[in-house]
Amino acid sequence: xxxxxxNLTPSVIFGLGFLYLILFCMNVAWTVRSYKKDGEVHLPxxxxxxxxPFALWWGLYSALLSMVTFAHFTGSGNPxxxxxxxxxxxxxxxxxxxxxxxLFFGITLLIFIGIIVFRRRLATPTAGWILLNAALLFxxxxxxxxxxxxxxxxxDNVPIVAMLFIVGFFTWLYFNRxxxxxxxxxxxxxxxxxxxxxxxxxxxxxxxSELICxxxxxxxxxxxxxxxxxxxxxxxxxxxTPNPSKAPWYFLGLQEMLVYYDPWLAGVVFPSxxxxxxxALPYIDFNKKGNGYYTFNERKFxxxxxxxxxxxxxxxxxxxxxxxxxxxxxxxxxYEFWDxxxxxxxxxxxxxxxxxxxxxxxxxxNPLIRxxxxxxxxxxxxxFMPQLLAATVFRTFAYRMGxxxxxxxxxxxxxxxxxxxxxxxxxxxxxxxxxxxPEYFFNI
Amino acid sequence: xxxGDYIRESQIWKSIFRHPAPYDRRNRIVVxxxxxxxxxxxxxxxxxxxxxxxxxxxxxITFFLFLAETITGVLLMFYYRPTLEWAFTDxxxxxxxxxxxxxxxxxxxxxHAMVITVWLHMYRVFLTGSYKPPREFNxxxxxxxxxxxxxxxxxxxxxxxxxxxxxxxxxGSNMARAxxxxxxxxxxxxxxxxxxxxxxxxxxDARFLLLGAREVGEETLNRFYILHCVAIPLVVAxxxxxxxxxxxxxxxxxxxx
Numbered sequence: 001x002x003x004x005x006x007n008l009t010p011s012v013i014f015g016l017g018f019l020y021l022i023l024f025c026m027n028v029a030w031t032v033r034s035y036k037k038d039g040e041v042h043l044p045x046x047x048x049x050x051x052x053p054f055a056l057w058w059g060l061y062s063a064l065l066s067m068v069t070f071a072h073f074t075g076s077g078n079p080x081x082x083x084x085x086x087x088x089x090x091x092x093x094x095x096x097x098x099x100x101x102x103l104f105f106g107i108t109l110l111i112f113i114g115i116i117v118f119r120r121r122l123a124t125p126t127a128g129w130i131l132l133n134a135a136l137l138f139x140x141x142x143x144x145x146x147x148x149x150x151x152x153x154x155x156d157n158v159p160i161v162a163m164l165f166i167v168g169f170f171t172w173l174y175f176n177r178x179x180x181x182x183x184x185x186x187x188x189x190x191x192x193x194x195x196x197x198x199x200x201x202x203x204x205x206x207x208x209s210e211l212i213c214x215x216x217x218x219x220x221x222x223x224x225x226x227x228x229x230x231x232x233x234x235x236x237x238x239x240x241t242p243n244p245s246k247a248p249w250y251f252l253g254l255q256e257m258l259v260y261y262d263p264w265l266a267g268v269v270f271p272s273x274x275x276x277x278x279x280a281l282p283y284i285d286f287n288k289k290g291n292g293y294y295t296f297n298e299r300k301f302x303x304x305x306x307x308x309x310x311x312x313x314x315x316x317x318x319x320x321x322x323x324x325x326x327x328x329x330x331x332x333x334x335y336e337f338w339d340x341x342x343x344x345x346x347x348x349x350x351x352x353x354x355x356x357x358x359x360x361x362x363x364x365x366n367p368l369i370r371x372x373x374x375x376x377x378x379x380x381x382x383x384f385m386p387q388l389l390a391a392t393v394f395r396t397f398a399y400r401m402g403x404x405x406x407x408x409x410x411x412x413x414x415x416x417x418x419x420x421x422x423x424x425x426x427x428x429x430x431x432x433x434x435x436x437x438p439e440y441f442f443n444i
Numbered sequence: 445x446x447x448g449d450y451i452r453e454s455q456i457w458k459s460i461f462r463h464p465a466p467y468d469r470r471n472r473i474v475v476x477x478x479x480x481x482x483x484x485x486x487x488x489x490x491x492x493x494x495x496x497x498x499x500x501x502x503x504x505i506t507f508f509l510f511l512a513e514t515i516t517g518v519l520l521m522f523y524y525r526p527t528l529e530w531a532f533t534d535x536x537x538x539x540x541x542x543x544x545x546x547x548x549x550x551x552x553x554x555x556h557a558m559v560i561t562v563w564l565h566m567y568r569v570f571l572t573g574s575y576k577p578p579r580e581f582n583x584x585x586x587x588x589x590x591x592x593x594x595x596x597x598x599x600x601x602x603x604x605x606x607x608x609x610x611x612x613x614x615x616g617s618n619m620a621r622a623x624x625x626x627x628x629x630x631x632x633x634x635x636x637x638x639x640x641x642x643x644x645x646x647x648x649d650a651r652f653l654l655l656g657a658r659e660v661g662e663e664t665l666n667r668f669y670i671l672h673c674v675a676i677p678l679v680v681a682x683x684x685x686x687x688x689x690x691x692x693x694x695x696x697x698x699x700x701x
Contacts, residue, residue, distance in 0.1 A: 156608070159556035170564055173497060174571045193498060194700045199488040203472040206485060206494055213501060214508055221512060221557075225549030232539055235532045236610040238659060245611040248601050250559050250594060255615065264630050267619025278587045281570075282580035290573035292700040294498075299573065306570055441622065442631035 005146045005337070008079040012144070017072030019140045023133070024065040030129055031058040038126065061133075085144035086335075095333025098324055101259075102427045104331075105420075108316035112308060115171065119296065123175035131172075135165065145335045151323055155231040160249055160322055167315055171307075177294035191293035243327045243340060252321025253314050259329070260422045262433075262443045270415070274309075277412040284409045286400055309416060348432035351377070367437045374435035378444055381418075386410035484688055486696060493697045498572075502565035506593075507684065509558040513596075516551040517673065519544065524603070526669035528662045531605035555597050562593045574698035582690040585683055592680050599672035602665060610660050613668070617660065620651035627651060 035055035043052050068084060075082050097103050114122075121127060139161070142148045152161055181191040234240075247255045257266035289298040296303055324331050326338035355373040356363050364370045389410055390398035398406045425431040435444040451457055452465055466475040476482045492498060523542065524534045538545040566586065569575055575583035602613045621627040625636060626649060633644040646658055656663030691697060 156556075159553070159560065163560050166560065166564065167567075170500065170567060173500075174567075177497065178571075191700055193492045195492075197490045197492045197699070200491045201469070201472050201488050202476050202485045203466050203482070205491070206489060207482065209494070210504065213504065217505065217508055218512070221550045221554055222546070224553045225546045228549070228553070229539065230549045230552040231608060232535055232604055233607040236605045236607060238610065238661075240607070242607055242611050245615050247615045248598055248612050250597065251616060254619075263619050263622035264624055264627070268623050268627075268630070275587060275591060278566075278590075279584045282575040282577070282583050285576065288576065291576040292572055292574060292698045294572055303571065310567065437631075440631055440634065441629050 006079065007144055007146050008082055008085055010076045010079055012149070013072050013076035013079060013082055016140055016143055017069055017076070019136075019143075020065060020069040020072055023136055023140070024062060024069050027058060027062040027065055027133070031055050031062055034058050034126075084141075086141045091145065091333075091335040095336050099331045099333040099336060101320065101324075101331055101423075104320055104324065105312070105316070105423060108312040112312045115175070115311075116304060116307070119175045120179055123172055123179050125176075128172045128176070131168075132165075135168070142334065147337050148334050150338075151334065155228055156249060157322060158228060160318065164315070164319070167311075171311070174294060175296065178296040181293055181295050182297040185295070185297065191295065193293040244325060244329055246321070246325075249318060249322055252325075253317035256317045256321040256325070257419060260419065260426055262441075264441065265444065270419075273412065273415050277416070280408055280412065284401070284405060284412075286405075305413070305416075313416075313419065348426065348430045350374075350433045350436040351431060352436060354429070354431075367439055371435050371437055374433070374444065378435055381414060382411065385414055484692075486692065489697065490699050493699045499697065500564060500568045502561045502568055506558055506561045506565055509554050509561060510680070510684070512554050513551060513558065514677065516547045516554065517677075519547050520551060521673060526603065526665050528605070528665065531603065531665060535604040535606070551600075555600060558593060559597055562590050566590060569698070572698055579690075579694045579698070582687060582694055585687050585690065589680065589683050589687060592676055592683070596672060596676050596680065599668040599676065602660070602668045603672065605665065613664070614660050617651055617654050617664075620654050621649060623650040 032055075035053050038054035040051045041054045041056075043050055043056075071084060097107065122131070139152075143152070151157065177192075181193075184191060246252060254266060254271055257270060260266070261270070285299075285302050287299055287302060289295070290302075320331075323334060326332040327340040327342070328344075330342050330344050332338055332342070351374045352363060352370050356370070368375075386407060390406065394406070394410065397409065401409060422431075422434075425434075433443045435442065437443065445453075462478050463474045464471050466472040473487045476485055476487050520538070523538065525531065535548065538548045569583065569586065598613075598616060602609045621629045623630045625632045626644060627633060628644050628646050628649040628651070630644075630649075633649070634642065636643040646652065652658065654664075654667075655661075656667045
């Protein structure tokens with residue numbers, strides 16, 4: 001019999017059938033496309049050898065999907081004996097990976113590096129389609145888990161799931177176009193955007209696409225509004241604090257920073273720095289190349305830094321804050337029940353305690369003297385680090401930017417790096433504050 | 445003479461549209477120049493600039509969503525009352541009984557979509573290097589519009605007055621009390637005092653300014669309602685106008701220089 005939190009119910013199985021149906025239709029279309037464009041492959045001798053269209057693989061995969069779809073539509077009556085679901089021996093390691101912020105951040109970082117290193121292989125249509133299929137299959141299979149459905153199915157979280165696919169798609173599209181232009185540049189050709197660039201009249205070519213776009217979007221919004229009800233919880237009550245209390249989803253990256261920095265930094269200073277840094281961007285980037293066309297090779301540093309800020313730090317932290325942070329802001333796996341009583345040991349130590357304790361001394365009572373090591377370290381980071389970088393890795397930047405521009409630039413980079421640095425310090429040394437003067441609410 | 449031609453030749457039609465139907469090249473140019481709504485566009489445009497895989501259309505979609513939010517928002521304002529007594533019940537009624545209550549769904553999903561499309565617009569502008577000279581300042585305006593979009597969404601989040609609303613706003617606005625110098629739990633607030641009396645207290649700090657009270661309450665609801673429906677949209681609309689105008693003045697939509 002099904003328990004109170006059943007992984008599979010008849011309606012879930014039937015509903016997932018529709019998702020498989022969509023996936024099946026997508027892959028049928030892709031098989032047709034592949035047949036026209038992808039050429040032929042050698043068949044392994046096991047299958048008789050010879051040549052076959054590459055589309056054969058997609059055709060076989062689509063046929064498999066059609067069977068899975070059929071199984072979902074016909075087998076929904078008997079959830080206990082339904083076999084297509086994510087088994088626990090796969091769920092457990094995935095939970096173990098994502099439920100630890102260290103591993104989660106490490107994974108997002110690896111994905112980010114992987115995207116850049118393997119951009120030529122990943123940004124092809126076939127690789128993109130395989131990735132999309134993998135992501136969708138992962139999502140659909142995960143839906144067979146009760147707890148996963150609870151967190152992903154929250155109405156306000158649906159746009160975030162969609163956003164992950166959209167951001168992934170556009171990142172893929174960027175690298176696809178950038179690779180093409182980079183290859184052209186290597187051959188001495190101008191970017192593709194400059195080729196056949198005739199002037200055309202706005203009426204009808206632009207206004208009609210705008211009109212079609214507007215109609216399609218209106219239809220889409222109505223469709224979305226009919227299918228998914230906007231969330232409305234219990235009436236507001238200032239005494240019943242929900243656990244966890246979360247900010248709106250687009251601020252969850254900032255809320256996640258609260259784990260590592262105090263509110264005055266995570267909630268006020270860093271957001272201001274992010275915005276100031278974005279606004280300063282065009283005045284810092286002195287590279288004249290890559291204006292108005294996609295390229296990676298001509299602006300490696302700028303694009304990498306921006307992607308690092310947008311993908312692992314902004315989108316990655318929103319995922320962490322939305323899907324993995326549960327009661328008491330503890331991390332939970334995506335298939336894990338949000339247990340209010342889950343305990344995580346918190347015994348973090350301030351730098352001053354490390355420092356004076358290391359000398360076997362008691363903490364000085366004067367906070368300024370007590371915090372001397374942290375203050376010196378912070379000052380060194382913000383004042384001397386730029387000089388050090390100017391003499392080493394950022395030598396050409398410092399030379400070409402001029403003093404003021406370089407100082408703004410280096411401080412922005414250092415402040416951006418301050419978050420991952422503090423994360424690593426917290427995870428490795430249980431460091432709580434570098435400077436801790438709670439008397440003046442001045443904790444770093 | 446066909447009916448269509450009869451209408452297009454009538455005095456009423458001509459008085460409204462001021463030009464013949466855009467069937468030939470000359471009139472396709474004239475229509476863009478003389479129509480108020482179309483004159484945001486140039487007459488002609490480089491064809492690669494409007495290719496979908498290049499431009500992604502995200503700025504345009506964001507603008508469309510802003511219009512959709514304005515229309516659905518005005519309709520919702522006819523119904524919704526921003527008071528403790530009525531706010532939640534009005535939203536409940538929109539969900540359960542009100543004709544065209546789907547406006548709230550469209551408004552909320554449109555708001556989420558707008559946050560995403562505005563990010564993607566910034567993403568595209570960055571990745572094509574379109575912030576580079578001569579478009580630096582328009583990028584700055586764009587960043588401000590991005591912030592205002594987030595603030596529009598944030599202020600609107602409170603209005604349903606359910607648990608989701610007040611606690612999200614409480615978590616968000618709690619940051620304000622840690623504002624350096626201006627929050628009553630921010631570093632350096634003690635520096636702002638007159639003759640030993642703190643100027644920054646629970647009832648005079650940045651958070652109080654935002655909430656209009658010590659806690660999220662009816663004053664906050666009123667404050668956020670005005671910000672959401674009047675103050676921020678006015679600023680956003682003005683900045684959008686400047687943003688579009690600058691696109692034209694700074695060399696048109698982005699293209700290889």
